[in-house]
Amino acid sequence: MTEVPNSPAIPSPFLRAGGRNRFTARRGRVVAVEQVSPAMRRVRVTGPEFADFTSGGPADHVKVFFPDPATGELVAPSPVGPGEDGIVRPEGATFARDFTPLRVTRMADGVAVDLDFYLHPSPGPASAWAGRAEVGDELVIVGPRGSRGAPQGAARLVLVCDETALPSATRWAAEVPATTAVELIAVAADEGSWIADYVSSTSGRDDVGVNVLPAGDPDAVAGALGAVDVDAATFVFAAGEASTLIPVRRHLKVTLALPAEQFAVSGYWKSGTAGFDHHAPIDPSDPD
Numbered sequence: 001m002t003e004v005p006n007s008p009a010i011p012s013p014f015l016r017a018g019g020r021n022r023f024t025a026r027r028g029r030v031v032a033v034e035q036v037s038p039a040m041r042r043v044r045v046t047g048p049e050f051a052d053f054t055s056g057g058p059a060d061h062v063k064v065f066f067p068d069p070a071t072g073e074l075v076a077p078s079p080v081g082p083g084e085d086g087i088v089r090p091e092g093a094t095f096a097r098d099f100t101p102l103r104v105t106r107m108a109d110g111v112a113v114d115l116d117f118y119l120h121p122s123p124g125p126a127s128a129w130a131g132r133a134e135v136g137d138e139l140v141i142v143g144p145r146g147s148r149g150a151p152q153g154a155a156r157l158v159l160v161c162d163e164t165a166l167p168s169a170t171r172w173a174a175e176v177p178a179t180t181a182v183e184l185i186a187v188a189a190d191e192g193s194w195i196a197d198y199v200s201s202t203s204g205r206d207d208v209g210v211n212v213l214p215a216g217d218p219d220a221v222a223g224a225l226g227a228v229d230v231d232a233a234t235f236v237f238a239a240g241e242a243s244t245l246i247p248v249r250r251h252l253k254v255t256l257a258l259p260a261e262q263f264a265v266s267g268y269w270k271s272g273t274a275g276f277d278h279h280a281p282i283d284p285s286d287p288d
Ligand SMILES: Cc1cc2nc3c(=O)[nH]c(=O)nc-3n(C[C@H](O)[C@H](O)[C@H](O)COP(=O)(O)OP(=O)(O)OC[C@H]3O[C@@H](n4cnc5c(N)ncnc54)[C@H](O)[C@@H]3O)c2cc1C
Pocket: 059, 060, 061, 097, 098, 099, 100, 101, 115, 116, 117, 118, 119, 120, 121, 122, 123, 124, 125, 126, 127, 128, 163, 164, 165, 167, 168, 267, 268, 269, 270, 271, 272, 273, 274, 275, 276, 278
C-alpha cells in the first residue's frame, strides 16, 4: 500500500480576518461637508474621543445618533469611562441610524471619520440631517463593535448594492487585493449615471465593472446576478433595500447553494419602515 503524506490544509479563499474594536460612544463635530454627487453627501466628523477609532472591515457599521429633529437636542449614549469598553445608554428618545465608516483619516491634530449619506427622496431623521449638515454640527457615533476584513483569496468579487450600500461597496473594492476582479450590480432610484465615477473616485479603483439597474424590480436584480458566473472562486456581497434582496439571497443560498462563507447578504433599510433593524431576517419565511 502506498503511503499518502498528510497534505497541509488549504486555507479557504474566502477567509475573513476578524476582531473586536473598543466599543464606545464618541461625540464629535462636523469639520467638512461635501456633496460628492447629487444623491450623496459626505460628512467628516472628528473630536478628541476619535483618537483610537478603528474600522477594519468593509461591512463595518456604526450607529450614528442625530439631534432630535423637533428640539435640536442630541440625546445619545456616553462612554462608561475614558479608555474603557462599554456605553451608558441615555434616558429619553433617541434618533439613531446605521452607517458605514467610509474612511478613517489620521491627521496631525486627530482622527477623522468620513460618512457618506444617501439623500433619499422621502428623508427620515438621518437623511434630513445630512441634507442640511454644516461644519460645527454635533453627532455621536457608537461602534463599530467588531470588524471582518474582506477575503484576500477570492479571484472575483461581485457586489450587489443600492445607494445606501455604495459606501460599503467602495470599501470592498478597495480592501480586496488589486488582483481580485470586482463587478458591481448597482440599484439606483435615479438613472445612476454618477455611480461609476463615485465608485472609482471613492475606492481608488478604476477597473470596477458597473452595471446600473433601476430600483423597484427585485427579480431584475436577481436576474442580473444570475447572468454572472458565480464560480467557486467568486465572493458575493449584497446589501441595500431588504425586500429587494429576497430573490438575490434565494439565488445564492438555494439555486447556487453556495457555502455560507462565500457570500454575505445584509438588509440596510426596508421600504416603508423607519429605522429598519438590520438584524431582522431579510426573508421572514426563511430566516438565517
Ligand atoms: C450596516 C448598515 C450600513 C449602512 N450604511 C449606510 C451608508 O453608509 N450610507 C447610507 O446612506 N445609508 C446607510 N445605511 C442605511 C441607512 O441606515 C438607512 O437608509 C436609514 O433608514 C436612513 O435613515 P433615515 O432616518 O433617513 O430614514 P428612516 O427614518 O429610517 O426611514 C424613513 C422613511 O424613509 C424610507 N427610507 C429609508 N431609507 C431609505 C432609502 N435609502 N431610500 C429610500 N427610502 C428610504 C423608509 O422606507 C421610511 O419610510 C446603512 C444601513 C446598515 C444596516
